[in-house]
Amino acid sequence: MDFKSSDTITGPSQEEALPHTATAAVKIVIVGGFGVGKTTMVGSVSEIRPLTTEETMTQAGIGVDDNYGSESKTATTVAMDFGRISLSEELVLYLFGTPGQERFWFLWNGLFEGALGAVVLIDTRRLEVSFDVIGRLEERGVPFVVAVNDFPDAPHHSMDTLRRALDLDEVVPMVKCDARQRASSRDTLLTLMRYLHSLTVARV
Ligand SMILES: Nc1nc2c(ncn2[C@@H]2O[C@H](COP(=O)(O)OP(=O)(O)OP(=O)(O)O)[C@@H](O)[C@H]2O)c(=O)[nH]1
Numbered sequence: 001m002d003f004k005s006s007d008t009i010t011g012p013s014q015e016e017a018l019p020h021t022a023t024a025a026v027k028i029v030i031v032g033g034f035g036v037g038k039t040t041m042v043g044s045v046s047e048i049r050p051l052t053t054e055e056t057m058t059q060a061g062i063g064v065d066d067n068y069g070s071e072s073k074t075a076t077t078v079a080m081d082f083g084r085i086s087l088s089e090e091l092v093l094y095l096f097g098t099p100g101q102e103r104f105w106f107l108w109n110g111l112f113e114g115a116l117g118a119v120v121l122i123d124t125r126r127l128e129v130s131f132d133v134i135g136r137l138e139e140r141g142v143p144f145v146v147a148v149n150d151f152p153d154a155p156h157h158s159m160d161t162l163r164r165a166l167d168l169d170e171v172v173p174m175v176k177c178d179a180r181q182r183a184s185s186r187d188t189l190l191t192l193m194r195y196l197h198s199l200t201v202a203r204v
Pocket residue numbers: 032033034035036037038039040041072073075076077078098099100101149150151152177178179180
């Protein structure tokens with residue numbers, strides 16, 4: 001069989017190669033209900049071209065899938081998002097975004113496997129879609145931070161009100177976040193890493 005040079009699998013580009021100084025790799029999951037911005041966050045913050053598994057939302061999903069915001073949203077994640085970010089020369093985070101549509105939630109357990117922590121994205125217009133996600137993380141003992149996405153027509157609530165509505169423990173960090181902005185997504189991940197560190201220190 002002929003093997004054309006164009007078929008050759010090439011390695012990662014210079015920017016995409018893992019820094020040789022990296023000594024610690026951590027798996028983080030980005031979770032939340034349908035359309036809260038998980039794929040957007042992985043894409044905005046990843047230093048490698050993110051892997052996405054988005055499929056077009058069609059009329060076949062009517063009555064089955066959540067179609068909130070479907071006027072502007074045309075695709076939904078059907079398996080996972082994957083990206084990578086180096087937070088320092090030594091520390092690399094591997095990011096896994098979960099699918100938001102309920103019929104793909106069975107994939108969550110696999111995606112949570114081995115995760116050190118999670119970012120829960122919430123949309124204040126639809127807090128109820130976050131309850132299941134938070135419940136599952138608590139069940140599995142995966143520590144998480146809550147990032148409140150600022151959607152244009154979303155009602156404004158204080159962090160205290162949101163904390164009560166979500167029944168969050170007072171130690172769980174809450175931050176505002178614009179998943180479209182790299183700096184904001186990065187700050188959210190730094191908050192998570194600081195929180196994970198504080199939990200480790202508290203345990204010693
Ligand atoms: N205003 C605002 N819009 C956002 C933000 N994050 C995401 N969006 C928009 O919200 C829409 C949905 O974002 P996605 O990233 O596809 O959401 P998702 O959570 O991956 O959706 P599913 O995979 O279908 O559950 C997109 O049009 C984004 O541009 C944010 O922080 N602020």
